[in-house]
Amino acid sequence: MQPLITHTGRAVALRRDDIDTDQIVPAEYCKRVVKSGYEDALFARWREDPAFFLNRPEHSGATVLLAGRNFGIGSSREHAVWALKDGGFVAVVATGFGDIFRRNAMNNGLVPVDQPLEVVQELMREAERDPSFTVTVDLEELQLRAGDRAFGFEVDQRARELLLQGLDTIELTLRRGTLIDAYERRRPSWLPTIPRGSAAGFAAAEGAR
Template sequence: MEPLITHTGRAVALRRDDVDTDQIVPSEYCKRVVKSGYEDALFARWREEPDFVLNRPAHAGATVLLAGRNFGIGSSREHAVWALKDGGFVAVVASGFGDIFRRNAMNNGLVPVDQPLEVVQELMAEAERDPSFTVTVDLRELRLRAGGRSWDFEVEQRARELLLQGLDTIELTLRRGTLIDAYERRRPSWLPTVPRGSGAEFAAGGAR
């Protein structure tokens, strides 16, 4: 995973509140066990609406999603984050997030930026007026910048440090392979073991 320090990208406004994970990625797509290939799943039902905002050519390539209140609520569904990533998004700016979605997002390289509703609405209005409107998410300084203004935001500190270093939790664990091997050599032989290669398989994108 590449380090994520600062990202500047075009913004698109999704003027919907209480967007849950089933709306982000419908349940029928959650039978897949890999972490990529969800472009067709992202907002799949809403994309059937001809004038859905992400169907408009002017917003193709947007990487910052502006949403309303309570984004990512509902069931624990890591696929929702995978779909947003596959849709090209690096950050979501909203007024409130589901707790599980927030954790899943940070663990998978998607930055959830929580802002007061009035700030989000101002950014939405700018993005609707000008599809080339850009927003900068600075993970090192914890600042959101757009249109000559800036706002503070907060994220979970450990997850932030991993993103700044370009690490996920599996890569962090694999860095300690020598210590893990030493521990395993000391374990009594009658205790359960994990077949070698299992970690690499999951790091490559899911269970086989």
């Protein structure tokens, strides 16, 4: 995974509140057993409307989604984050997020930027007026910037450090493979065991599933 420190991209407004994970990616797409290839699933039901923002050519390539209140509520499906990522989004700016969605987002390289409603609405107006309107999400400085304006935000610090270094949890585990192997060699033989092999091999097998 590439480090995510600062991202500048075009913003697009989705003026809806209480968007749950089933609206982000309908349940029928969750039967897939892979972590990528969900671009067609993103807001699939809403995209049946030709006027929906993802169907409009001027918004093609937008990477920052501006949404309303309570984004990502509902079930814990991680597919919602995968679909947003596959749809090209790097950050979602909203007023409040579902707790599980927020954790899933940071663990998968999607930055949830929580802002007061008046800030989000101000950015939405500009994005609607000018499809080329860009914002910057600075994960190092924890700032959302638009023009000469800057707004602070907070994220989970451990997840932030991993994104800044370009690491996911599997890669972090692999860095500790030698220590894990040494620990397993010292374990009493009567304790439960995992299949023989190094921590690196185990993590690689998990990643291939």
